[in-house]
Amino acid sequence: MSQTPPPLDATPPVPPAPHPGAQVPASPSAPVPPHHHPAASQPEYGQTAYAGATYAPSASPSNILAIVSLVCSLAGLFFWFVAPVAGIITGHIALSQIKRTGQQGRGMALAGVIVGYSLAGLTVIGIVIYVIVIAVIFAGLGAACSADPFSCS
Numbered sequence: 001m002s003q004t005p006p007p008l009d010a011t012p013p014v015p016p017a018p019h020p021g022a023q024v025p026a027s028p029s030a031p032v033p034p035h036h037h038p039a040a041s042q043p044e045y046g047q048t049a050y051a052g053a054t055y056a057p058s059a060s061p062s063n064i065l066a067i068v069s070l071v072c073s074l075a076g077l078f079f080w081f082v083a084p085v086a087g088i089i090t091g092h093i094a095l096s097q098i099k100r101t102g103q104q105g106r107g108m109a110l111a112g113v114i115v116g117y118s119l120a121g122l123t124v125i126g127i128v129i130y131v132i133v134i135a136v137i138f139a140g141l142g143a144a145c146s147a148d149p150f151s152c153s
Contacts, residue, residue, distance in 0.1 A: 065094035066105030069112025076119040084123065087116035 073087030091113035098106050 060101070060103045062105035063094045063098050063101075063103045063109065065090045065097065066109035066112065069094050069116070070108045071112075073112045073115035073119065076116065076123075080123045080126075081120070084116040084119040087112045088120065091116060 069087045069091035071087075072083045072090060076084035076087060091109045094105065094109035095113070097103065098109060
């Protein structure tokens, strides 16, 4: 009474095709296909959300000078002239190292250089405006004192 399993290459018998227009009753043993909603589909248990997606650590770490460049340039918001200049210098050094070694961090180095130049330019413009205002004030005082020397004492 031992039954032998069917051979592995055997295909199940195919039922004959129904006549056109005839209704076919649903078989209770036939598998019911799952409802498929493309917008709300989720992966089955044990599958990843995206087929073939792997998360590996980056091959090369970020360049330290790129990070220093960005931090120094942003610190230039509080320390007006010294920090942006340090950001510009370290940013250019980081860009050359990244080009030579292929490390990560080019965006940070570039952002550090751009922010550094912007803040250094705004600092220079502020100093020029400050000097012009002081010169106008002293010129006005000098003109007032030369017209009436006794009022400036």
